Amino acid sequence: MKNKVQLITYANRFGGNTLADLNDLLIGPLKGMFGGVHILPFFLPIDGADAGFDPVDHTVVDPKAGDWADIKAIARHCDVMADVIVNHMSTDSPQFRDYSRRGDASVYRGMFIARDDVFPNGPSEAELAAIYRPRPGPPFTKIRLENGDERMMWTTFTPQQVDINVDDPQSIAYHNTVLRQLHDSGVAAIRLDAVGYAIKKAGSSCFMLPETFAFIDRFSKRARGFGLEVLVEIHCYYRRQIEIARQVDRVYDFALPPLVLHAFAFKTARYLWEWMQIRPHNAVTVLDTHDGIGIHDVGPDVEDREGRPGLVPAEDVDRLVELIHQRTHGESRQATGAAASNLDLYQVNSTFFDAMGRDEDQYFLARAIQFFLPGIPQVYYVGLLAGGNDMELLSHTGVGRDINRHFYARDEVLRELSRPVVRRLLHLIQLRNGHPAFDGEFTCEKPSDDVILFRWLKDPYLAELSVDFATGRGELRHTTDLEMTTLRFGSDDVGEATAYNFSHREVKV
Secondary structure, three states: OOOOOEEEEOOOOEOOOOHHHHHHHHOOOOOOOOOEEEEOOOEEOOOOOOOOOOOOEEEEEOOOOOOHHHHHHHHOOOEEEEEEEOOEEEOOOHHHHHHHHHHHHOOOHHHEOEHHHHOOOOOOHHHHHHOOOOOOOOOEEEEEOOOOOEEEEEOOOOOOEEEEOOOOHHHHHHHHHHHHHHHHOOOOEEEEEOHHHOOOOOOOOOOOOHHHHHHHHHHHHHHHHOOOEEEEOOOOOHHHHHHHHOOOOEEEEOOHHHHHHHHHHOOOOHHHHHHHHHOOOOEEEOOOOOOOEOHHHOOOOOOOOOOOOOOOOHHHHHHHHHHHHHHOOOHHHHHOHHHOOOOOOOOEOOOHHHHOOOOHHHHHHHHHHHHHOOOEEEEEHHHHOOOOOOHHHHHHHOOHHHHHOOOEOHHHHHHHHOOHHHHHHHHHHHHHHHOHHHHOEEEEEEEEOOEEEEEEEEOOEEEEEEEEOOOOEEEEEEEEOOEEEEEEEOOOOOOOOOOOOOOEEEEEO
């Protein structure tokens, strides 16, 4: 991945309904803005039970979005990342339909995991309780096959997403076909979605087992054989994320969004600073994605009976969640946990801009922190436009995550791009992409309890960001043709949404 800001977006929600519409934005008003674009699942069907994450076939682009030629067109000017959903397939996939018709006689019988494959005598209460799962209830769904048989199939996410045995020869062959298709279509990198759940083992949590690490290693080697870089997507206890980072190309820094929210909300640099000392540098940094804000990523270890502490105290996690609900006037509460049809009870569903109380200065500083930390910054399309919660879409679908999955028509995108808060973010992206210092050495300091100084240096080029979390103020300094440009942000009335407080001066270095 290029050391530049990346965009993450749906093919049909940013500027129109198709990949061609998305490309028009990338070569038009957003030309040269991003080093790469992660296009969320554009496979058939793009609008299934889980917004594309329940593929019937990874090797087919949904005709409603376009075709592989559209992916190649984007790849000609921008690195493309695509998802490989390794854990499951749609019940409408050709493979599962064959299994449904033929049962145990199907060549694909070994591809799909039934409960009895892992628990021949059924799981005990203790074994069932040990299984880590992102949704309430057992991870099984009783499915009546076309041949009349009833099978209790393993369905980690929705009943339409049947888990597969990733080590079955048919699964391996299918995944290789997917990798080959992506490579041949110009895709440069893949994200392994839901890979943490890929291995099932009786008596275990069935999540991020030693066997899971081994599978990730095998799959990554196969992907690299096709020239594809691999990003692993896993929400988990922070110490596991550090372990994972040692074994893969790149991981997400999912701890960053709640830590930044906590730092500004409670006016302390302590916990963000402590994370900065241990966080993996081979990270893709995010503040928002198509999922919710991963509170679990900073909380205590929910799988450990001794309750190993998280990055922030458990009571602070609860306070932060409640503060987000207050800032969004209860909108996030309507979209989170059991209040809506959610696949992950450990996330708060809200746009990041709304979660920050729509404070434009602090939102800018949060993005600056994201861009200054070592790693590759990735900006979600709603976050790029400092979007608000889409309560109309939430009401229509009843799916909590849809609060942060707005459908933007092209005219709406162009209108939002003219907002001052968005224009400032675009300037910050250009600075992160183009300033030579970001290819140099990173250091950080803590001049006082609640101030962090981020610094990139590639002599004679310098870029610095100083954030005072106690006051909500910040200062960004960078060299420009042997001069220093300084931008200041913040207000005396901390916590209230304020107008852009901007000062600019140039001094000789």
